[in-house]
Amino acid sequence: MKPPPFTYCDPESVDEAVALKSEYGSDSLVLAGGQSLLPMLNMRLARPEVLIDINKIGDLQRIERWDDILEVGAGVRQYELEDHQLVGELVPLLPEATGYIGHIECRHRGTVGGSLAHAHSAAELPCTAVALDATVVVRGPSGIRTIEARDFFQGRMTTALEPEEVLVAVRYPVTPQAAGHGFVEVARRAGDFALAGAAAVVNLGEDGCFTSVSVGVSSISDTPVRASAVESALIGEAPTENNIARAAEEIVPSVTAADDLHATHDYRRHLASVVVRRAITAAVARAHERRNGT
Amino acid sequence: MTTSKASTTSIAAKYGTARRTVTVHVNERDVTREVSTRTTLADFLRDELGLVSVHLGCEHGECGSCTVLFDGHSVRSCLMLAVQTDGHTVETVESLAGNPAELHPIQEAFAEEQGLQCGFCTPAMVLRTKEIIETGRDRELTDAEVRHEISGILCRCTGYQNIVRAVQSAQRRCRGGGRDA
Ligand code: FES
Numbered sequence: 001m002k003p004p005p006f007t008y009c010d011p012e013s014v015d016e017a018v019a020l021k022s023e024y025g026s027d028s029l030v031l032a033g034g035q036s037l038l039p040m041l042n043m044r045l046a047r048p049e050v051l052i053d054i055n056k057i058g059d060l061q062r063i064e065r066w067d068d069i070l071e072v073g074a075g076v077r078q079y080e081l082e083d084h085q086l087v088g089e090l091v092p093l094l095p096e097a098t099g100y101i102g103h104i105e106c107r108h109r110g111t112v113g114g115s116l117a118h119a120h121s122a123a124e125l126p127c128t129a130v131a132l133d134a135t136v137v138v139r140g141p142s143g144i145r146t147i148e149a150r151d152f153f154q155g156r157m158t159t160a161l162e163p164e165e166v167l168v169a170v171r172y173p174v175t176p177q178a179a180g181h182g183f184v185e186v187a188r189r190a191g192d193f194a195l196a197g198a199a200a201v202v203n204l205g206e207d208g209c210f211t212s213v214s215v216g217v218s219s220i221s222d223t224p225v226r227a228s229a230v231e232s233a234l235i236g237e238a239p240t241e242n243n244i245a246r247a248a249e250e251i252v253p254s255v256t257a258a259d260d261l262h263a264t265h266d267y268r269r270h271l272a273s274v275v276v277r278r279a280i281t282a283a284v285a286r287a288h289e290r291r292n293g294t
Numbered sequence: 295m296t297t298s299k300a301s302t303t304s305i306a307a308k309y310g311t312a313r314r315t316v317t318v319h320v321n322e323r324d325v326t327r328e329v330s331t332r333t334t335l336a337d338f339l340r341d342e343l344g345l346v347s348v349h350l351g352c353e354h355g356e357c358g359s360c361t362v363l364f365d366g367h368s369v370r371s372c373l374m375l376a377v378q379t380d381g382h383t384v385e386t387v388e389s390l391a392g393n394p395a396e397l398h399p400i401q402e403a404f405a406e407e408q409g410l411q412c413g414f415c416t417p418a419m420v421l422r423t424k425e426i427i428e429t430g431r432d433r434e435l436t437d438a439e440v441r442h443e444i445s446g447i448l449c450r451c452t453g454y455q456n457i458v459r460a461v462q463s464a465q466r467r468c469r470g471g472g473r474d475a
């Protein structure tokens with residue numbers, strides 16, 4: 001249970017990190033918060049020749065707003081999102097979802113970029129990125145490239161990041177003031193991987209009906225899933241208990257996870273519609289609160 | 295992608311070899327040591343510095359027994375490399391009481407409430423309690439809140455109830471500065 005030997009590099013600039021990544025490609029791995037990579041090293045599931053520690057790169061630790069975008073640097077620690085005023089105001093789903101990541105000891109080290117690059121299907125930040133239509137910013141030898149979150153996650157712990165690229169930031173569209181958000185997970189114990197989770201953001205029109213619904217679902221497939229069928233079933237409808245419950249059933253065909261130690265396929269099909277229903281219900285309640293100014 | 299030995303050597307030349315000299319502020323003293331870059335913080339604290347309150351239950355981030363305070367934040371020391379602590383501050387339970395014959399109020403609380411049995415999780419629980427108190431809310435946490443706050447550390451013995459009481463008692467002791475029953 002000790003890491004294998006590697007050449008340790010701790011660059012202080014993104015340029016240098018990208019240069020290392022370009023040179024060593026898939027023989028190198030980026031060490032961010034280490035909450036997934038260190039276990040993989042300790043168990044020798046990963047054996048990089050070169051380990052590129054990005055924790056000294058100040059440029060990756062910024063949280064900034066420009067226009068209607070909140071940009072969060074890849075190196076921002078997860079716990080920082082939890083009570084960051086700007087983040088809470090602009091994209092309130094983020095701090096809420098972040099509170100569900102592992103335990104506080106993990107969030108003290110774990111980073112935003114690390115969670116996205118690791119791309120575990122049960123993870124909160126990938127699911128949230130998909131629900132929020134976030135954009136992932138990566139840098140490689142030929143410069144910056146942006147990838148829509150829903151294209152970024154390509155398969156089981158597999159992303160669109162190329163071996164010579166470094167994930168540098170995530171851009172979240174600012175959530176409209178009147179929107180409501182909800183995040184729900186079912187796990188056997190606090191901090192465990194979710195058996196299923198859902199992130200929702202809704203907008204209600206003058207007549208009280210849904211004008212927009214975005215839902216991301218975790219842990220039901222190889223990647224986080226955008227619940228498009230659920231969303232289209234709700235647009236223009238009133239946010240009644242029945243309508244939400246009926247629409248939530250539309251997620252069931254997207255459940256592809258096979259039976260595993262933690263849950264059967266059938267149980268996950270059931271849970272998927274439950275978390276989607278609860279997340280949308282929570283989001284509607286928040287949208288109502290906001291409208292009533294509470 | 296294959297890598298030539300020559301380029302690995304050039305990187306090694308820039309970043310140093312597989313060993314590095316680090317200076318870390320541990321338990322209020324600066325210590326300088328040469329470490330292997332793949333040594334975890336936990337092994338560094340235990341093997342190099344003799345701080346054996348850092349308990350290794352799993353070495354992959356599941357149990358929380360290896361929790362230390364890194365720059366004041368609780369972290370799992372099996373999931374950090376010693377080389378990453380260069381220039382930073384680390385605290386273990388050994389720093390709490392002035393001398394080994396004394397107990398810190400948090401440790402007194404654990405002793406009096408019987409918040410431990412085998413003691414394996416206790417250093418982590420005590421440090422996490424210190425962090426809870428320091429980042430503190432000014433009221434005593436409810437049972438459910440304490441359980442949530444300590445959920446990153448597994449205890450296989452106590453069933454947690456006495457730990458919950460110990461955390462609450464420690465909160466009262468440290469807030470009031472005095473003892474309570
Ligand atoms: S030994 Fe570090 S979490 Fe178990």
Ligand code: FES
Pocket residue numbers: 409410411412413414415416448449450451452
């Ligand atoms: S007292 Fe034995 S593990 Fe907690």
